[in-house]
Amino acid sequence: MTAIVVIPTYNEAANVERLVAAIRENAPDLHILFVDDDSPDGTGQIVDTLAEAPTNQGYIFALHRAVKDGFARAYIAGYQWAIARNYDVIVQMDADLSHEPRYLPALIAGTNRADMVVGSRYLNGISVINWPLKRIILSCFANWYVRKVTSLPINDCTSGFRAYKTEVLKALNLESIVSNGYSFQVEMTYRAWLMGRTMIEEPIIFVERRDGQSKMNGKIIREAMLVPLRLRLGKSRLKKDLLSTSTKGK
Numbered sequence: 660m661t662a663i664v665v666i667p668t669y670n671e672a673a674n675v676e677r678l679v680a681a682i683r684e685n686a687p688d689l690h691i692l693f694v695d696d697d698s699p700d701g702t703g704q705i706v707d708t709l710a711e712a713p714t715n716q717g718y719i720f721a722l723h724r725a726v727k728d729g730f731a732r733a734y735i736a737g738y739q740w741a742i743a744r745n746y747d748v749i750v751q752m753d754a755d756l757s758h759e760p761r762y763l764p765a766l767i768a769g770t771n772r773a774d775m776v777v778g779s780r781y782l783n784g785i786s787v788i789n790w791p792l793k794r795i796i797l798s799c800f801a802n803w804y805v806r807k808v809t810s811l812p813i814n815d816c817t818s819g820f821r822a823y824k825t826e827v828l829k830a831l832n833l834e835s836i837v838s839n840g841y842s843f844q845v846e847m848t849y850r851a852w853l854m855g856r857t858m859i860e861e862p863i864i865f866v867e868r869r870d871g872q873s874k875m876n877g878k879i880i881r882e883a884m885l886v887p888l889r890l891r892l893g894k895s896r897l898k899k900d901l902l903s904t905s906t907k908g909k
Contacts, residue, residue: 662748662767662822663690665737667730671754672700679709679719681760689763690746691719693754694737696727729839738828750822758820762863766822769861774827775851777813778820779860789867801883805845808887811852813860817844817883820863827856832904842886849890853898 664682668675675693682691695703703723710719722740724733734751741749748770752758762778769776780786781802787795798817805816819841831850838846851858890897 660747660767660770661690661745662686662688662750663692663741663744663746664750664752664763665692665694665734665741666752666754667733667737668693668695668698668702668706668754669727669730670698670700670702672698672702672705674754674756675702675705676709678754678756678760679715681756682763683715683718685760686763686767689718689750689767692722692737692740693720694722694724694733694740696724696733731836731839731843734843735833735836738833742825742829746825748822749825749828752820757866759864759866762820762861765861766820769859770822770824772857773859774824774856775848775858776822777815777818777848777858777860778863779813779815779818780863780865781814782860782862786862787865787867790865804884805887808891809845809849809852811845811848813848813858815860816848817841818863819844820865823851827851830854830856830901830904832901835900838882838886840882842883845883845886846890849887850897850901853894854901 666678679691682689693706695706697703703721706719706721709715710721722737724736738749748767750763750766758778766776766778781799785795785799802814802816805811809816831847836843836846848858
């Protein structure tokens, strides 16, 4: 089974070298694709240097995009790159070291039991470190709200640390994804659930970023409130479209 982790970057120069070292230590056979949105702090150049190192050649790749139009578009570009190269499993994670690479083997192994594996902060209570109380309350409410509106059967609907069987991503009609903030995770999960894909959660401990600045803002929060409603109201049509796309692809 071949697996790759897709990691979008924008101004993550302080983190990428440590992240690569931790991934190579915990999952030495895992390939790494950085999708950089023309970071002005030189992240893209650092990634290129890492990819050219003799010990990393064939394991680390860089996809450079000329525009910054949201991490959802970056993920989709990375997914499409990996799909075209016939990986069996595609993992997604953040570049800021909040997703600890020690959990990668469990997420990848979980795809032997399910189509999609979510690294869950809420499977065993609340497993986050260095978050202020208001951030914990916001995240817990967001997940409660998403489950209430969409009926998704998982605890951590907004987690950005997850693994997919590539066949799932092929079926989700990535070009039609409209979310572009953190609600992207919700839309991806909802689409997979509508198609009857199996999903499980693996417990993780989430650690707030060590360096750099959070990408969270008011626009992202507003989108996160509206997208679950839009998905629920458009459920029948979305399911029909997904099944139609899946049938055409066979």
